[in-house]
Amino acid sequence: MEKIMILLWLSAMCIAVEGNAYAEPKNLYTACLKCHQSEQVPSSLVYRRYLMRYSTPERIKKAMFSYLKAPEKADSIMPSQFFLKFPMKKKMQMNDMLLKKYIREYIEQFDVKKRLVLP
Amino acid sequence: MQSERRSLLRFLLIYMGSTFLLFSMASWLFYTSTRHHLLDKQREVLKYESQKIESALRELHQSNSAILHYPVSKIGNSAIYDLDKHYIFGTFAHPPQLGARQKHTLSLISKIEPYYLGAAYLLLSKPIDYTPLLALQRNILFFMLLAGGFFAVLGYFLGKLFIAPMRESIKQMNHFIQDTTHELNTPISTILTNIEMIETFGECEQNKDELKRIEIASRTLSRIYDDLTYLNLNHQYHRRIIRLDMAQLIEERMVYFAVMAEVKHLRIKTDVKSGVILEMDRNDAIRLIDNLISNAIKYNKPEGELYVRLTEEYFMVKDGGFGIKKEDLKIIMHRFKRANTSEGGFGIGLDIVNQVVNSYSFVLQITSQLHQGTEVKIQWKK
Missing domain, CATH: 3.30.565.10 (Histidine kinase-like ATPase, C-terminal domain)
Structure with a gap:
C-alpha cells in the first residue's frame, strides 16, 4: 500500500514539474511556434533572417509587430519563392500588449547573444 | 685674425644651419611617408584578418549549434556591434566604444552586410608594432649625424677656401706696412734731428714759420710710424x-x-x-x-x-x-x-x-x- 502511495505521489510531482517548466513557452508555443513547427518552418531560422536584416532587437521588434499586424509580401523577410509553397499569413487578431509580450519572449528565446562564447 | 675667425664661424653657422634645416625637412618628409607606408602595411594585415572573421561570422550565423564559438583573431582583439553601434560580443576585456581612439593601437572598423548574427560593424584592433618605426628613426638619425659631420668638414674647408684671398691681402698689407715703416724710420729721424739742430743754432731766423711746419709734418709722420710699429709688433712686443x-x-x-x-x-x-x-x-x-x-x-x-x-x-x-x-x-x-x-x-x-x-x-x-x-x-x- 505504501509503495502504491509513493508511486502515485511521484507521478503527481512529475506532472506538476513538467507543467510548470513549459507554462511560459507553452503560450508562446501555442500562439506562434506551434504553427511554424507544423509547417516545418524552424523559428530559429526565421529569427536569424530577422537578425540578418534588422540587426538590433529593437528594430526586429518593430518590424515583427508591424508585419504581424498587417502582413505584406513586400515586408516579409522570407524570399518570394517561399510564398509559392506557403500561403500568406493572416493578420494577427491578438491584442497589442500580448503580441508585444510574445515578440519579446520570442527574441529572448532565440537570441544568439546568449549563445556566443569564446573558444 | 679674430675677425677672420668670426667670419669663418658666421659662415659655418649659416651654412650648417641652412643645411641642417634642409636635411631636417627632407628627413621629416621621408619619415612621414615611410611611417604611413609601414602603418598601411600593418593595416593591410588587419583588413585581411577582418575578412577572415567576417567569413567565420557568416558560418556561425548559419550554424544550428547550441553554443556558438566566436572567431578569435591571433593578431589582436575584435568585437561586433549592431546597427545602433551597441556592443554584441568580442574578445576585449573592456569593450571600447565604436569609433573611440585608442593610444598605440591600430584599429579597423569594417561594415558587415548582411548583418550576420546581427553584427553591422566589426572592430579589429591590434597594438602598433613600433619596431620598424624605431629602426627608421635610428637610420634617419644616423644619416643626419653622418651628413652633419660630412657637411661640417666640407663647410670648414669651403670657408677656409673663401677666406684665403682675404687672408692673403691682409698678409700682404701687413708686409707692406712693415716694410714701409722700416724704410720711413731713418729719413724721419734725420729730418727731426736736423730741424732741432737748425733751431738750436738759429741760422734760419727768416724761415722760422716754414721750419715749424716741417717740424709738425715730421712729428706727425713720426707718430704715424710709432703707431704702425706698435700695431705690427703688438703681439710679439715684450x-x-x-x-x-x-x-x-x-x-x-x-x-x-x-x-x-x-x-x-x-x-x-x-x-x-x-x-x-x-x-x-x-x-x-x-x-x-x-x-x-x-x-x-x-x-x-x-x-x-x-x-x-x-x-x-x-x-x-x-x-x-x-x-x-x-x-x-x-x-x-x-x-x-x-x-x-x-x-x-x-x-x-x-x-x-x-x-x-x-x-x-x-x-x-x-x-x-x-x-x-x-x-x-x-x-x-x-
Whole structure:
C-alpha cells in the first residue's frame, strides 16, 4: 500500500514539474511556434533572417509587430519563392500588449547573444 | 685674425644651419611617408584578418549549434556591434566604444552586410608594432649625424677656401706696412734731428714759420710710424711694466704737441695732478696719451679749446671740435674706422687706445656732442 502511495505521489510531482517548466513557452508555443513547427518552418531560422536584416532587437521588434499586424509580401523577410509553397499569413487578431509580450519572449528565446562564447 | 675667425664661424653657422634645416625637412618628409607606408602595411594585415572573421561570422550565423564559438583573431582583439553601434560580443576585456581612439593601437572598423548574427560593424584592433618605426628613426638619425659631420668638414674647408684671398691681402698689407715703416724710420729721424739742430743754432731766423711746419709734418709722420710699429709688433712686443709717473709723462707729451697746438691757436688748459703713479709699460702709456691728444688737436676747431686732466681716478682729454655722431660712437674704436675724414689719418688711433685700455683693464668712455666737442675719459680703476 505504501509503495502504491509513493508511486502515485511521484507521478503527481512529475506532472506538476513538467507543467510548470513549459507554462511560459507553452503560450508562446501555442500562439506562434506551434504553427511554424507544423509547417516545418524552424523559428530559429526565421529569427536569424530577422537578425540578418534588422540587426538590433529593437528594430526586429518593430518590424515583427508591424508585419504581424498587417502582413505584406513586400515586408516579409522570407524570399518570394517561399510564398509559392506557403500561403500568406493572416493578420494577427491578438491584442497589442500580448503580441508585444510574445515578440519579446520570442527574441529572448532565440537570441544568439546568449549563445556566443569564446573558444 | 679674430675677425677672420668670426667670419669663418658666421659662415659655418649659416651654412650648417641652412643645411641642417634642409636635411631636417627632407628627413621629416621621408619619415612621414615611410611611417604611413609601414602603418598601411600593418593595416593591410588587419583588413585581411577582418575578412577572415567576417567569413567565420557568416558560418556561425548559419550554424544550428547550441553554443556558438566566436572567431578569435591571433593578431589582436575584435568585437561586433549592431546597427545602433551597441556592443554584441568580442574578445576585449573592456569593450571600447565604436569609433573611440585608442593610444598605440591600430584599429579597423569594417561594415558587415548582411548583418550576420546581427553584427553591422566589426572592430579589429591590434597594438602598433613600433619596431620598424624605431629602426627608421635610428637610420634617419644616423644619416643626419653622418651628413652633419660630412657637411661640417666640407663647410670648414669651403670657408677656409673663401677666406684665403682675404687672408692673403691682409698678409700682404701687413708686409707692406712693415716694410714701409722700416724704410720711413731713418729719413724721419734725420729730418727731426736736423730741424732741432737748425733751431738750436738759429741760422734760419727768416724761415722760422716754414721750419715749424716741417717740424709738425715730421712729428706727425713720426707718430704715424710709432703707431704702425706698435700695431705690427703688438703681439710679439715684450712689455716692461714699470712704476710710471703719469703727470710727468703727460707734461712731456704736451710739450711734444705744443707746436701742433700752436699752429691751430688752441687754448690749452691742463689740470694735471702730480704724483699719479701707474704700473704700466712706457710705450703703451705714450701711445695712449699721444693718440688722445693728437686726435683732440686734429679734430679741434681753430682757436678751440683743449682740456687735459689727470687725477688719481682718470685721465681725460676734451676738445671743442666737430664732435662725433651718435651712431659712429659704437664703431669709432674699430680699426680703420673714421668718424671724420676731413683730416688725414688711418683710423688706427682709437684702436690702439682701445687695445691699451683692454690690456690694463682700464675703462674707456667717449661722450660727444656734434659741433660741440668730444670728451674721452680713461678710468684707471673699475
